[in-house]
Amino acid sequence: MRRIMILLAAAALMAGAAPAFALQDAVALTDQQRTPETMDIGVLTQKAQAGDARAQVRLGDDYYVGNGVGQDYAQAFRWYDKAARAGDPEAQTELGLMYAKGQGVAKDYAQALSWTRKAADQGYAGAQYNMGIAYDTGVAVAHDAAAAFGWYLKAAKQGYDIAQFNVANMYELGDGVAQDYAQARAWYQKAVAQGYAPAQYNLGNMDLAGEGAPADAAKALPLIAASAKQGFPLAQSRMAALYYQGDGVAQDKVTAYAWALLAADAGDGDAQALLAAMDSGHELSDDQLARASSQLAELAST
Numbered sequence: 555m556r557r558i559m560i561l562l563a564a565a566a567l568m569a570g571a572a573p574a575f576a577l578q579d580a581v582a583l584t585d586q587q588r589t590p591e592t593m594d595i596g597v598l599t600q601k602a603q604a605g606d607a608r609a610q611v612r613l614g615d616d617y618y619v620g621n622g623v624g625q626d627y628a629q630a631f632r633w634y635d636k637a638a639r640a641g642d643p644e645a646q647t648e649l650g651l652m653y654a655k656g657q658g659v660a661k662d663y664a665q666a667l668s669w670t671r672k673a674a675d676q677g678y679a680g681a682q683y684n685m686g687i688a689y690d691t692g693v694a695v696a697h698d699a700a701a702a703f704g705w706y707l708k709a710a711k712q713g714y715d716i717a718q719f720n721v722a723n724m725y726e727l728g729d730g731v732a733q734d735y736a737q738a739r740a741w742y743q744k745a746v747a748q749g750y751a752p753a754q755y756n757l758g759n760m761d762l763a764g765e766g767a768p769a770d771a772a773k774a775l776p777l778i779a780a781s782a783k784q785g786f787p788l789a790q791s792r793m794a795a796l797y798y799q800g801d802g803v804a805q806d807k808v809t810a811y812a813w814a815l816l817a818a819d820a821g822d823g824d825a826q827a828l829l830a831a832m833d834s835g836h837e838l839s840d841d842q843l844a845r846a847s848s849q850l851a852e853l854a855s856t
Contacts, residue, residue, distance in 0.1 A: 707721050718745040754781035
């Protein structure tokens with residue numbers, strides 16, 4: 555069970571009584587947040603053509619998402635490249651992403667790593683996180699868990715929630731750093747404070763399992779529920795299992811079924827299996843199924 559890696563795809567796993575979460579099968583660098591354009595495109599283009607690096611980045615963003623102009627990866631790459639060569643770390647990070655994904659340019663992991671490192675060395679958190687991904691996955695560099703941890707930690711200390719999650723996960727597993735449940739809990743809590751659903755889920759599972767602190771269902775359930783209410787399928791599936799088993803909560807198969815419906819709709823295999831078992835065993839009456847359906851609508855709207 556490993557970390558959040560949002561590069562080209564996403565996957566998750568859930569197994570056992572208190573599973574941790576990570577997106578291991580993804581090989582994706584995290585995308586940057588792009589602010590909607592407020593300046594007239596013509597004015598912005600003039601500024602960019604005059605060599606204003608920040609205008610070049612904003613214009614690259616606009617071409618990347620098709621904001622005020624037609625989406626055009628080649629043009630986005632062109633403007634990011636200009637700003638990156640002027641030393642702008644955000645543009646360098648974007649350029650690295652485009653080389654990694656082959657957007658507007660031929661895919662080239664060596665170039666992706668080179669530009670990402672330039673931004674990371676300037677202290678840009680998104681690039682530091684992406685350097686962690688490179689070492690974690692062995693893309694363009696040899697796999698090195700300790701190096702990955704070091705880069706994640708740099709980004710985490712800047713408040714980057716996904717990096718905080720990965721640091722916590724590595725402490726929890728003892729991967730790239732000595733296992734330390736206290737540190738894992740501390741870093742999960744930092745991401746939880748930012749409302750990060752996977753961290754809520756994992757910290758809740760640590761509370762249930764008594765990892766680094768006495769087992770405490772009263773602390774665990776609100777965390778997992780908060781994650782589930784954000785639409786996190788693993789947390790929804792976990793809520794279904796807890797209510798079905800009466801683990802830490804009063805057994806309630808109607809509520810279990812409602813949570814399982816939500817998770818199953820998102821493709822969670824455990825939730826799908828629970829629904830199949832409950833249906834084949836005729837565990838709910840027609841009235842209970844109707845109540846579960848009504849409860850599903852409430853859960854989905856929270």
